[in-house]
Amino acid sequence: IRRFKKYQKTLGKRTYCDLTKLAQAVGKPVKFVKKDLKKMIGKGWFTEGCFDGSETCLITSRETFCQYQEMEKALEEKKKQEALRAREESELSPEVKEVLEKGRNYLDRLRKSNDAIPGEEISAKIFKMEKIVDQIFQRAKAHPEIIPDLKRMMDYYLPMTVKLLEAYEDMDSQPVQGETIRSSKKEIEDTLDTLNDAFAKLLDSVFQDTAWDVSSDISVLHTLLAQEGLKDSDFKIQH
Structure with missing residues (x-):
């Protein structure tokens, strides 16, 4: 007792x-x-x-x-996903692995900045950037041939983005927000919009080959349907 x-x-x-x-x-x-x-x-x-x-x-x-059981299930699922990712990446070249690893590090830093910065408006912009950049790297993982197209993003855009967010985080934590700090924060917020547009265009461009393939397939399909007399125009009732 x-x-x-x-x-x-x-x-x-x-x-x-x-x-x-x-x-x-x-x-x-x-x-x-x-x-x-x-x-x-x-x-x-x-x-x-x-x-x-x-x-x-x-x-x-x-x-x-x-x-506790839910947490264990989540951890088990995470382990399975990590094991699957490890198996998939084991088949990739060292150069591709390096790019994907750097990409994950940049995404982690974006998330950390997002967690540290309380503003809702800038948080939404950072979250949008996370989603777009993650999609780009998912595409690069499935199609390593596009990795050369990501060089400028990897060497300049993402490092500069992280630097800007770290500066914003530092300024945002200051107890007194003078005109210089407010102006610099606003400039960074506007730059994030520009970067998001640029990343969105890059994401669109890495799907360009797929779009061309789809367009070509559709064109061939229409031609075959027309040859077989199966297009809508061929079913019109003649008066």
Whole structure:
């Protein structure tokens, strides 16, 4: 009973606790505490008590256990996605891998800046940029032949974007916002619009070959339909 009270005191208002902390509270080895808690759970002392999957944490609430299960599912899905990405990238050339890795780093820095800057308007612009740039890199992953077209974006546009956002973040954190800071922030915000337009055009251009292929296929299809007498115009009733 004394140990049970110490466990409860260590838990406090929390509904989960690492077994090492509980072991320290009662001055016993973790192995002993694990067996001790299992006995108490079996006796119903912790009415909703259970362990996590690796049995390194005590959970005392069904709701918390459900949250833990959801988190585990999310982590498992993330691991699967990472493993799939690793398999896909293992087939890519070192040059392509390097570009994609740099791309992920730039996207991470964009997200960090977005998290650090509270303004809703600029946040929306950064989020739009994240989506466009991510689409470009997804396209590059599927079609490595377009990577040479991304050189200017990789060597200049993205590094400059990150630099501008870091400057904005620094200015935005200042307690006093003078005219110089406000003017510089506005200039950066306007530049983000220009960059988003440029990235959108680049995204459109990397799909140009596909658009040409689609247009060519449609043209051939129309020709074949006309030759077979299956186009709409050939079904019109002659009066």
